[in-house]
Amino acid sequence: MTESAVSFVLDRLSAWIHEERQLLGSIGENAEFIRDELGHIRAFLRVADEKEDIDPQLKEWVTQVRDIAYEAEDVMDKFMLRFAGRRSEAFFGCIKQIYVSMKNLRARRQISSEMGAIRSRVKSVSKGQQRYKDIYSTSDQESGHAKSTWYDSRGDALLLEEAEVVGIENPKSQLIQWLSANESCGLKVISVVGTGGLGKTTLVKKVYDDPTVKMHFSSHVWMTVSNSFKLEELLRTMIRRLVSEVKQPPPQGLKCMDADEMKEFVYKFLQHRSYIIVLDDVWRVGAWEALRYAFPRSGAFGFIVITTRFQSIGHAASIETNGHIYNLEPLSQEESKTLFCRKAFLGGSCPSYLVEIVKIVLKKCEGLPLAIVVIGSLLATKNNNIDEWKKFHQSLGDELESDHMMRMIKLFSLSFYDLPYYLKSCFLYFSIFPEDYFINKTTLVHLWIAEGFVQPKQGKTMEEVAEEYLKELLDRSLIQLADTQDHTTSPIIVRVHDLLHAMILSKSREQNFVTIANGGGTTWPAKSRRLTIHGSLEGTVETNGCDNLRSVLVWDLAHPLSKLNLDKLLGSGSRLQKVLELKGAVSGTIPDEVFKLYHLKYLGLKDTKVEYVPKLIGKLLNLETLDLRDTNVTELPVEILRLRRLRHLFVYCYRGRRGFRFFDDVRGCKAPYRIGCLSSLQTLLGIEATQAEDTTIVREIGKLTQLKKLGIMKLRKEDGPDLCISLTKLTSLHELHIASNQEDEIMDLQYPMSPTAPIMLLNLRGPLQKVPEWIRSLHGLTKLLLRCSRINDDPLESLRYLPNLLDLELFHAYEGEGLWFKAEGFEKLKKIWLGRLNQLRWVKVEKGSMPFLREMHMLDCKLVEEVPLGIEHLTNLECITFADLSEGFVTTLKKQKEKGGSQWKLANIPKIEIDSLSASDWRTRRL
The missing domain is CATH 3.40.50.300 (P-loop containing nucleotide triphosphate hydrolases)
Known part of the structure; x- marks a missing residue:
């Protein structure tokens, strides 16, 4: 972990010295010395990181190195806040004017003094490095020392009966x-x-x-x-x-x-x-x-x-x-219980008064045999004493650090220490999330980048590199895939095993990586760099001088933070914050303190009651991500155009219950007409297609050539030609959402597009005369959603040869009586939704069509009276859902099942559900 911190600071020091050489003066000499010495130290840190658990003195040395790295980062950020920020804002890069205009030379002397102090500390730890390097110079010494402190019991698995x-x-x-x-x-x-x-x-x-x-x-x-x-x-x-x-x-x-x-x-x-x-x-x-x-x-x-x-x-x-x-999958609930009882109760049954605690413990074990065996064996020593069992459950995080649990922790630690330095901080970052939290991949990637964990690679965006990091953690089985996009291995939601999360928390506390405030008298350490709030800030005691605070993150608050608590959060640091995630924490207006954070790269206001973005937003010149999803913001100020580093802008808002796909269930936001000047944008989701006298938003979009995700709403019919022209310029676009201005206003998207972008997800919401011809050329398309399209001709003919389509949704998209899935069509399709097709009476599936289909869902197709003809050809179908269909359909289905034989076409489908809507609630029955 310290190797990661030092590597990050070395990269920043090198860039800082290069970019600010003329401003640094004598400070630069100390900076170069610190950079060079830390470079020499870094080579030994990988060994030191692994050995610090077995050598208290080495652990203290590693802590000193980490503190020096953090202090160097602090000095750089203070310098940028004091001087570089002024250069950018007030003097337009004129270095001479900065020197002339400096009113407070004391600040410069202070920074110079701090760099000198860091230089002295670096000299001291450099001497210590050689001493420890000699101790751990041979692999025999390393292995011998390690074995003397921990018995590696992995080989015991070979001896089990x-x-x-x-x-x-x-x-x-x-x-x-x-x-x-x-x-x-x-x-x-x-x-x-x-x-x-x-x-x-x-x-x-x-x-x-x-x-x-x-x-x-x-x-x-x-x-x-x-x-x-x-x-x-x-x-x-x-x-x-x-x-x-x-x-x-x-x-x-x-x-x-x-x-x-x-x-x-x-x-x-x-x-x-x-x-x-x-x-x-x-x-x-x-x-x-x-x-x-x-x-x-x-x-x-x-x-x-x-x-x-x-x-x-x-x-x-x-x-x-x-x-x-x-x-290999985790044990089932029943298997977990059997194994646990075998260890905790020596093969006997669980006493009734311990049943609930056992359920909680097994939930944390999540079917991991090693965890079940270790915890079960430990609890076997408690003699079924309910008070002892309760104490163990309540202090499970602390128990993980005890000698009894060391076997399991060491096994997990092997994976942690094997991580390359650039992944260790990314992995420890999971400690900022609450236990058993489902983590959105996009949010995680943007946070990693804002924190500075992601190393640039030639020819790749920072986001692409961060996604490689995520895939590497998945590959190492350190995090779990909770949800995927379009049945691919591309993660949307990830999570961490509860016991692994406990290990991460232990490492995080040890390294002062993050402070977790969840009420109950939490004290912020004086050198906290990250503060994450889970549920409540009440009762939390902050220390004076949180000058090192870099990130404040809020998750799952029951109620928005009071103004007092917000002021306490935002006023506690030294304005060096880079990450501010205030999900659900703000009611009304964005505090002015936010706009004093010159270094801020990530501002998350999702699920807040913020109603407008003030003009002060223009001061956040380093902002890269602005998340305004599900707020009350309906228009962005023109000052947002000053944020030339902005890469991700989310401004859409879901209205009503999610999962009900009506035409107007998503609201957009008005953007300044000249939005094309934000040339770094990769994500622009939720803007409206408004118009000025001499330009339109859809024309400006063509200037955003870095875009990968675009969502545009309130598209008028006359905007169609300009939008198609703009889309041909977006050669990196992977995700496209378009919604028409009115539910009955046709989207004119029939204009040819050449070349077409490498779109993987396409969502069209609104009337279409027919399926746009250019969709056929989207050979990388994996997910297609047509909503409220009202097409008269069978759309399947235009879509059946899309080579990589995995997920298809037709919702109020077709007004014909029949859908015919012809042979050799939809060769990779795995999931299909047919919803609210009001004129649909029949569906036919030819043999050879959709050979890999796993899920079929039919919703609110009231005129359909029979299951799809030829459904028996779908031999890989695992699940079929009939929701809100006619009573006649349900009656026929039940009769066919009762008769069985050739009448029952769904015999080989493992999961059949019938959903009905009653009093605004869905009721599900398994057939």
Whole structure:
């Protein structure tokens, strides 16, 4: 974590020295010295970060380095606030005028003094670095010291008896089925993927030891790879085990063989054999790449079974051999309870007075076997004492730091310490969110960027780099995918396992990464850099001098903050804040204190009652994200055009209950006519298509060539040609939302667009004469929503050959009597909504159409009397919903089910729901 902080400050120092050299004067000399020394220290910090838990003195040294990095950042920001801000605002970059106009030289002397003090501290910690570097100079010393403080119990999974294991029957059966496949010869790789503690090693060991597997292969080898494997040692061990199994001596000169010679030996040994080799706990794709050519792919019949926490490793290893990937799932609720009772009550049943506490504990474990075993074993020592159990539950976060729980925490920590420096801060950032919180990907990405965690990469936007970070955390199984877009792997909502979240909180407190205020007398540490508020600020005690505060974030407040508390939040720091997330916390007007925050990059006002944006918004020259979703703001001031660094602007507002897709359930916002000057914009969602004398918003949009997401509302018919012209200029556009001015005003979008943008999501709301021709050329389109379109001709003919369409919604979009899904159409479609099609009487599905469809939903199609003809052809359909259809349809459906046989076309669909609307509430029945 300290490595991350130092790397961030080094990058900033280098840029600061380069950009402000003429302003810095003598300050620059100290800045260069600090930069160079921190650069030397950074090389050792990765080792120090890993070892600080076992060496209190080293831990103190690491803390000192981190504090120095933070202090250097503070000085830079104070300098920019004092001088660079004035240059930008008042003197238009004229350096000479800044020097002439300085009235307070004391501020400059103060900054110079602070840099000098930091220089002295850097000298001191540099001496300490050499001392610790000598101590931890050899890997033998490192491993020996670590082993003396913690027993690595991962190997115990190999010794568990079958009766001690819960919930492996189905995954074990699947793996054995793959291993027993009667295929002639060759090599296949099976990858078992899942987070630490999920039981991958235990499962594979039970499969490996199964008699049906043993008899299927002539050679069997189990190899633990681990994070710090050495190729030569791994190959020597593998060779010894291979030859030992057939009672042969190791080859002569094995100790002197290099890696290539040993791989050649393994290859020849296995050439005409059937074999199973397990590579347990693989942490690097390089480990597989270094070994893969040691295993013959012809003339033999072999399986490599890999266990790993990394999705990318599992995919890379299995895909090249046309093998299999098994994503190991957590235990079910019943399996979790069985395992827990086995450990906590020694196989007995749970006493009735502990049932509720057990439910809460198991909810936190979320089916993670290791967590269940560790916590269950610990609670077994409490002798079923309800008071002791309650104490444990109430202090679970503190208990995680106890010796009893160290096994689990260390297992999680392995993943944390393995993170590259640029991901450690991103991972710890999940501590700002409440437990079990569902986190929007877009919000998270923008926050990471504003905090300065994202490193620029040539040829990529900061947002693209941040999304790579997110995918890497997902790949490492450190965060979970809670929701996806269009059935792809692109995350929309992510979350963190509750116990992993507790570990993150522990690390975060230790590193003073964030202060969490949730009432109950929380005290803000004097050097708090981030303050996050969960639920309430009442009873919170702030310390004097929160001069280091960089971020204030509010989540899930029951009521907006009072003016007193807002003033306390915004006035407590030194105006260096970069992030201000006030979701639901503001009632009425935006406090003036906000507009004094020169460094502010992220301003979140979602779900507040703010009614207008004052002209002072023009002072926030560094603002990159402005979130005004679901506020009462209906017009933006012209001063917003001064924010030339603004990249993301959200101004739409949902009205009424979400999920009811009426024409006017979303309201937009008026924007200044010259909005095209905000050339950095990547997101512009919710503006209205207004017009001035000599220009229109839709023409200005063509100037925003960086746009990736665009939502425009109140489009008039005459705006259509200009909008189509502008869209041809937006060559990076991925998401497009268009809504007409009135429910009966046609959107004229029939004009050709060449080239077309790489749009993946298209949402058209309002009347169309027909499906625009240019939609056919959107080969990257994955999601299409046509709402209130009132098209007379069957739209499916225009859409059926979209090669990557996964999600289709037709809501009040078609006024014909029938929809015909023809063969070979919609080859990748996985989800379809047919809603409020008032004239629709029948739906026909030809064999070969929608071969991968998983979900079908029909809503408020009152004239439909029969299930879609040919629905039995949809062999992958998992769920079908009929909502608010006619009583005749429901009656017919029930009769068909009762008769069964050929009459019941839905027999192979696992989930069938009938929803009905009653008194504004939906009632769901399973059929």
